[in-house]
Amino acid sequence: xxxxxxxxxxxxxxxxxxxxxxxxxxxxxxxxxxxxxxxxxxxxxxxxxxxxxxxxxxxxxxxxxxxxxxxxxxxxxxxxxxxxxxxxxxxxxxxxxxxxxxxxxxxxxxxxxxxxxxxxxxxxxxxxxxxxxxxxxxxxxxxxxxxxxxxxxxxxxxxxxxxxxxxxxxxxxxxxxxxxxxxxxxxxxxxxxxxxxxxxxxxx
Ligand code: ATP
Ligand code: MG
Numbered sequence: 683x684x685x686x687x688x689x690x691x692x693x694x695x696x697x698x699x700x701x702x703x704x705x706x707x708x709x710x711x712x713x714x715x716x717x718x719x720x721x722x723x724x725x726x727x728x729x730x731x732x733x734x735x736x737x738x739x740x741x742x743x744x745x746x747x748x749x750x751x752x753x754x755x756x757x758x759x760x761x762x763x764x765x766x767x768x769x770x771x772x773x774x775x776x777x778x779x780x781x782x783x784x785x786x787x788x789x790x791x792x793x794x795x796x797x798x799x800x801x802x803x804x805x806x807x808x809x810x811x812x813x814x815x816x817x818x819x820x821x822x823x824x825x826x827x828x829x830x831x832x833x834x835x836x837x838x839x840x841x842x843x844x845x846x847x848x849x850x851x852x853x854x855x856x857x858x859x860x861x862x863x864x865x866x867x868x869x870x871x872x873x874x875x876x877x878x879x880x881x882x883x884x885x886x
Contacts, residue, residue, distance in 0.1 A: 688786040691720035692778065692813070694762075694771060696854065697742045699879060700749045701871045703793075703852040707818040710847045711791045712755055715816065720791070721778070722746050722758045725769045737884060739763045748874040770804040775812050788813035797842070798826045801833050810834065810841045818847040861885035 693708045700722075708720045724742045736742075743763060750756035761777055762769040775788060794817040800806060817827050831838040852870055860867050862885055867876055879885060 685785060688782065689715060689717045689789065690778070690782065690786055691715070691717040691789045691791050691816075692775065693720055693722045693791045694725060694774065695722070696736060697722070697724045697746045698737045698854050699742065699857060699871055699875055699884070700746045701852050701854060701857055701875075702869070703850040705749060705753075705872070706850060707793070707847045708756065708791055709753070711789065711816050711818070711845055714845055715789055717755070717789060719755050719757055722750055722756065723762055723774060724758070724760075726762045726765065741878075741882060741884060745875045745878055748878060749872045751874075772803070772805040772809050772812075775809060779812055790815050792817055794819050794827045794844070797830055800830055800842075807837070810837050813841075815842045816845050817842065818845050858885040 691708065691711055693704065695704060697704065704722075708722070711717065712720050724739060724746050726739050743758070743760060747758045750758055762774055765773070771790070775790070778788060779786070790813045792815060797815060797817045800815070803809065817830075819827070827842075827844060831842050834842065857867050857870060860870075861879060867879070871879070
C-alpha cells in the first residue's frame with residue numbers, strides 16, 4: 683500500500699502589509715500543486731531588510747490573519763515571530779519538517795523576484811533537499827529565474843519550479859507609498875486589512 687503524503691505550502695514574507703498579490707499567488711499554487719494547506723509565515727526580522735524600517739510584527743501578524751481567515755486552506759504561523767534573532771528560511775523549514783514529520787512534502791512559495799538571490803541564502807543546498815520552490819512569475823523576472831535554476835544544476839531542475847500567476851504589479855512598497863500620499867488602496871488589499879491600516883494609522 684502506498685503511503686499518503688501530505689503537501690504543505692509555505693508562504694514567507696514581511697507582509698507589510700499583506701496584499702492580494704500574495705493571496706492570489708498562494709491560492710494559485712495551492713490549486714496547481716493540490717496542497718493540503720498553505721501556511722503564511724510573517725518574518726520577524728528579515729535578514730535582507732535589516733536596514734529598513736519594518737512595521738512592528740504584531741500589526742503584520744494581525745493583518746495576515748485577517749487577510750487569510752476566509753480561506754479554509756490558509757493558516758498563519760508565528761514561528762518566526764516567536765524566535766529571537768534573524769529569520770532564516772532554513773531554520774523555519776527545519777522546524778516545520780520536525781513538526782509535520784517525514785510524510786510531508788513542502789512547497790516554498792515565493793515571487794520570482796525574491797528567488798533571484800537564492801544562491802546566497804543560508805544553507806541553500808540543504809534547503810533545496812527539504813522543500814520545493816515554486817516561483818511565481820512577476821513582470822520582468824522570467825530570465826533571472828532560468829539563471830537561478832541553471833546555477834543549481836540537476837537539483838535546481840528537480841526542486842525549483844515556475845508558476846505563471848496573473849502578473850500582479852502589486853507590492854507592499856507601493857501600498858505604503860499610496861497610504862502615505864493619500865491615494866486609494868481599495869481592492870489591492872482585503873477590506874479588513876484596509877480598515878486595520880487606517881484604524882491603526884499605519885504607513886502615514
Ligand atoms: P515589499 O515591497 O515591502 O518588498 P512585497 O510586496 O515584495 O513587499 P513581501 O512580503 O516582501 O511583499 O513578499 C513576500 C513574498 O511574496 C515574496 O516571495 C515576494 O516575491 C512575493 N510577492 C510579493 N508581491 C507579489 C505579487 N504581486 N505577485 C506574486 N508574488 C508576490
Ligand atoms: Mg519584497
